[in-house]
Amino acid sequence: MGCSSLKRRFIKQSHSAKKIIIAASIIVLNIIGISYANFNEGISLKAHVSTSDIQIAFGDGDLEYIQGTVFNSKVDYANDRLTVIAEVYSDYKGILHYTVENTGKLPVKINNEVIEPNNQKSFRMNIDSSFTGAIVDYSQLID
Secondary structure, eight states, X not given: OHHHHHHHHHHHHHHHHHHHHHHHHHHHHHXXXXXXXXXXXXXXXOOOOOOOOOOEEEEEEEEEEEESOEXXXXXXXXXXXXXXXXXXXXXXXXXXXXXXXXXXXXXXXXXXXXXXXXXXXXXXXXXXXXXXOOOOOEEEOOO
């Protein structure tokens, strides 16, 4: 009987030891979790993002004569359209000078040129008797 009661005590002690180890592990993990939560609460990341419009407008336009015959040449410009009106012969060559103004709040890129808000830049385009129109591509400046 002495041997079996010793075994029971050992088994009871080992179960008690397991319960104590499990309880201590839970308490330690809780303490680590609470400490981590308190540490993380003090760190914050703030970002500010805003959106705006991209707006450009054509300004002064002028047609420079290089060669050939031209009659009644005229350049009209509105905010988003530049119109060239001219009667020319097949040997005509010229240069269209025009200005683009950035009336928006974001920088824009036109023909690899950057135009900041409330600024303008002058451009030129070679034209000849086959000229039927062109589109000026622009985009938001990307850093």
